[in-house]
Amino acid sequence: MSARGGAVEFSGKVALVTGAANGIGAGVARRLAAAGASVVVADVDDVQGKAVADEVNGVFVHCDVSDPRQSEVAVATAVERFGGLDFAVLNAGIGTGFGLGDDFDAERYRKVMGINLDGVVYGVHAALAALKKRGGGRIVATASMAGLMAMPMDPLYGANKAAVVGLVRGLGPVLAADGVTVNAVCPSFADTAIITGFKATLESAGMPVMSVDDVVDAFVAVLRDGKAGECWFVQAGRPSAPFTFPNPPGPRTATGERVALGRDPLITKEN
Template identity: 45%
Template sequence: MAHVVVVTGAASGIGAAVARHFGGLGAHVVVADVDEAGGTAVAREVDGLFVRTDTTREADNLALIAAAVAAYGGLDVVHLNAGIGDGGGFGEDDYDRARQHRVLAVNLHGVMYGLHAALPALAAHGGGSLLVTSSMAGVGAAPFDPVYAATKYGVIGLVRSLAPAWQDKGVRINAVCPGIVRTPILRPEAVEYITAQGLALAEPAEIAASVAGITAGEETGRAYVLQAGRSPEPVAFPKLELARADG
């Protein structure tokens, strides 16, 4: 039986590549995005279903998962990939409350709504894999966009904290942390600058192949760095142990 795969932010970039990859494997793919034209085109390409989804709205997340289950009978893989950047900074010239709230709404609250909608449905179908797109900014530093970095750290915390509770229900929860990827979010001048520095850009299709491999594995509660030409690299987090008082 073909797997059922839901991908948010799937009208372009990494999300579109993930949809195409799973479509090429014969999966039933549900493409979710606010971009109706782009999302419809990708869904048509993979012979899947497009559901217009504003991930900042809890009702849209619930409707997305309900539509996938109604169309295909259940869920096997959910990739919460939708995200944006440019949250500004904290100086006099770049502080913008509205921009900050928008980045938080999409990158953090949107993931929370997606988790709330998808996890019970995955468990009800006998288990499956849920993947969240974080970023290398979520395990390092991003001076150019600290608000974006905060949200990407946040989703890794969600993944690591939720994974143990859902493991017994057969649901694996992991995060991917892509590096520099050739997507529409990068302006042409940014691509020129990056390549001039001798840095490699990963192609979305390369990231998608890694995503598929991670969802097929048995690990849970992990975050994987994805860079051009490299296999997924699990992030090593410190093991925390409670200190005991003497005596």
């Protein structure tokens, strides 16, 4: 049990991890398997994905998350091989690497949005029925600090990660009614393939680059202990925790009273 209460353990559970052939996804798969979970490793990298699945005594499934049918197959594999699904870690993602000027690439844009945003939408949709059959479960999506703050060096990446944050916040109270907890993990720069092209620039600017293990620690904490709709930040030098969103200006009645359409527990003040 953690200090926040209601902690979830992993022994005997079944987890689907997308983007699990490398980096954060592989780290999460290894950590969950070491804690006693059965893991479905889903990725488009067949060679490395199978290697990770063999390492964790799990099963590999080829999965392009931008195709909703492939997410459905991944969930079905978990159910067929291990009897159900308790956790869906929707981690697959790629960098953008272009802007909206002369370097804009419409085909690449659709691919990036298809993986980073649509992949989460399709993954949630595919997993829900299986999670509900188990009496509930947990969904964790990989967002980014770029979804919580401006990302001038890659605004399109910031846009799709901000969309994941908004999706998780909106789904949180809805899915909680069915016993499904949905969260996002929002890491800063971690030592994965996404930052390969600018890692040296980050380091020369003094920006800490976190290890994959640091980010995996946060995923484990969220899977154990996350509350509905929380989006946890992950930054070097400070403990991970749910981000507290400021409250935007809300509608007022003719007499000046604030209209309440449902309170978000992560908001700090009334406006």
